[in-house]
Amino acid sequence: MHLVGGGWPMVDDGAVYREFLSEAAxxxxxxxxxxxxxxxxxxxxxxxxxxxxxxxxxxxxxxxELQPVPILAPEGVAIDAAGLADVDGILVWGGxxxxxxxxxxxxxxxxxxxxxxxxPYLGFSAGAAIAADRAILGGWTIGDVPVCPEExxxxxxxxxxxxxxxxxxxxxxxxAAQWGTLARLIAATEAGLTxxxxxxxxxxxxxxxDGPLRVVGRGSIWTVTDDxxxxxxxxxxxx
Numbered sequence: 242m243h244l245v246g247g248g249w250p251m252v253d254d255g256a257v258y259r260e261f262l263s264e265a266a267x268x269x270x271x272x273x274x275x276x277x278x279x280x281x282x283x284x285x286x287x288x289x290x291x292x293x294x295x296x297x298x299x300x301x302x303x304x305x306e307l308q309p310v311p312i313l314a315p316e317g318v319a320i321d322a323a324g325l326a327d328v329d330g331i332l333v334w335g336g337x338x339x340x341x342x343x344x345x346x347x348x349x350x351x352x353x354x355x356x357x358x359x360x361p362y363l364g365f366s367a368g369a370a371i372a373a374d375r376a377i378l379g380g381w382t383i384g385d386v387p388v389c390p391e392e393x394x395x396x397x398x399x400x401x402x403x404x405x406x407x408x409x410x411x412x413x414x415x416x417a418a419q420w421g422t423l424a425r426l427i428a429a430t431e432a433g434l435t436x437x438x439x440x441x442x443x444x445x446x447x448x449x450x451d452g453p454l455r456v457v458g459r460g461s462i463w464t465v466t467d468d469x470x471x472x473x474x475x476x477x478x479x480x
Contacts (some may be wrong), residue, residue, distance in 0.1 A: 242356065242363075242372065242449040243363040243446050243447070243448055244255050244364050244369035244372060244413060245258075245365045245415075245441070245458075246320045246369065246417075246446075247365065247366035247369075247415050247416045248442075248445075249335075251300045251301075252266050253444070253459070255444065256458060257445065257458045258316065259304060260446075260457070261361050261363040262330070265278035265280055265307075265329040266278045268330070268360065268361070269295065269329040272329065274308070276306065276308065277307040277308050278308065278329035278330055278432045279307075279310055279327065279329050280307055280332055280427045281298065281310045281331045281332065282298070282309050282332050283312045283320060283331070283332065283334065284311075284314075284336070285316060285336055285337075285341045285345065285367075286316070286336045286364045287316045288315075291313065292401035294309075294313060294458035295415075297410065297436075304361055310328055312343050316336075316337060316344065318339035318344060319346075319347045319348075320344050320345055322347065325348065325425065328355070328396060328464060329360065329401045331361070331362050332363045332364075332368070333364045333368030335366030335368060336367050336398045337395055337396060338370050338376075338379050338395045339395055340395070341367040342367075342404075342405065346404070346479060349407070352406060352408075353407060358473060362408060366415050366416065367415075368413055370405075371405045371410050371437070371464070372405060372406050372415050374411075374414055375401065375404070376404065377414050377426065378397065379400075380398060380400035380425070381400070381425070383400050383434075388400065388425050389422055389425040390421045392418045392420065393420040393422050393425070402429065402435055411440055412429070412435040412437070412438030415440070417440035418441055418460060426465050427472050437464075437467050438464075438465055439462055439463065439464055439465070439468075440462070441460070442458070442460025442462070443459075443460060445457070445459060445461065446458050447462050447477075454477070456477050457479055459463065461478055462478075463477075464473070
């Protein structure tokens with residue numbers, strides 16, 4: 242699993258996407274597909290979904306050959322999970338996190354089944370946040386006290402934690418250093434809304450596999466843990 246903290250346009254020749262694309266390509270070869278992996282691209286956006294999809298495909302096509310499978314939906318409409326059949330990778334893009342969670346929720350079971358079967362998953366921004374068992378959906382206040390910039394609220398006032406995909410048992414926040422959302426994760430942990438988690442900087446990916454956790458990219462992964470009534474913060478850099 243690959244969790245990217247946001248950051249676009251692509252930098253460093255797509256370094257944060259390369260291992261995901263390589264895993265998908267290997268799976269495609271095992272299935273006898275020689276013209277690139279079939280990757281489901283899930284975007285939930287109002288107004289600019291096709292434009293963002295085309296931009297994303299054009300960028301990743303400079304990294305590797307692929308067969309994109311578009312799964313696009315406007316906010317408030319469930320995605321068509323039929324496109325998830327027989328894919329070599331699943332990529333969930335960014336936008337409004339609560340909208341992504343709501344539109345993808347009917348397909349949570351299918352995505353979990355695919356990932357359990359070995360299909361690599363990449364979540365970018367909202368796609369990373371909703372990968373958690375208990376997902377931080379947004380918000381900028383706790384009990385009317387501001388805990389992060391309002392611009393990072395995802396159109397929610399109170400910090401809100403809800404059901405996620407369940408691919409990782411840690412809460413995930415994104416755009417950590419750039420949007421100030423590390424403070425939201427710290428406050429949510431201190432308030433008991435979550436047991437801690439990770440906050441990911443832009444242009445940075447956390448790779449979760451069979452071995453140790455790995456970090457690739459320009460930024461850091463911030464780990465937040467509840468430590469006997471206090472909150473402990475540490476960082477993980479590129480490994």
